[in-house]
Amino acid sequence: MISDRNLRSQQQAYSYTAINFEIRLELGHPIHNVLDIVEFGWQIRGQFAAHDYEIADSNGNVLAAAHRKWFSAHGIYYLDIFDDTKADMLLAAYIVLEHILNNQEASASASANNLN
Numbered sequence: 204m205i206s207d208r209n210l211r212s213q214q215q216a217y218s219y220t221a222i223n224f225e226i227r228l229e230l231g232h233p234i235h236n237v238l239d240i241v242e243f244g245w246q247i248r249g250q251f252a253a254h255d256y257e258i259a260d261s262n263g264n265v266l267a268a269a270h271r272k273w274f275s276a277h278g279i280y281y282l283d284i285f286d287d288t289k290a291d292m293l294l295a296a297y298i299v300l301e302h303i304l305n306n307q308e309a310s311a312s313a314s315a316n317n318l319n
Contacts, residue, residue, distance in 0.1 A: 240296060247296065251304055254280065258293060267293045269300075 236256070238247040245266070249256025254271035266286045272279040282297050284290050 238300070243292060243296075245296070247300060251300070254301075254304065256300075258296060267297065269297055 235248050236251040239245070240247065244261035245258055247256055247258050249269075254269065256269055257265045258267045258269075259265050264286075266289055267282060267284045269280065269282045272281065280301070282294070284293050286293070
């Protein structure tokens with residue numbers, strides 16, 4: 204179960220079963236979004252609003268890639284894991300990031316509806 208442990212500006216911490224990690228937003232990237240998972244030495248980088256990003260280790264090796272199928276009747280998401288030894292942690296990071304993105308989309312939608 205994913206539980207929100209502590210919310211701060213531009214920083215969120217989550218706990219997924221026995222895996223604890225904090226996701227931090229890196230500022231100053233004009234084209235791509237970059238998040239750091241310091242505990243694992245990973246970076247999540249890509250275009251988050253498009254659900255198109257990759258998770259890389261501290262050496263720049265891509266551990267997983269995520270993307271969304273846009274033209275479908277239902278929301279279909281793909282996560283390609285390239286390092287099976289870290290599959291649980293990669294899946295946890297993916298779920299948390301999608302949770303953050305869905306919350307941001309819902310918040311933006313609610314704000315837009317309040318303006319009307």
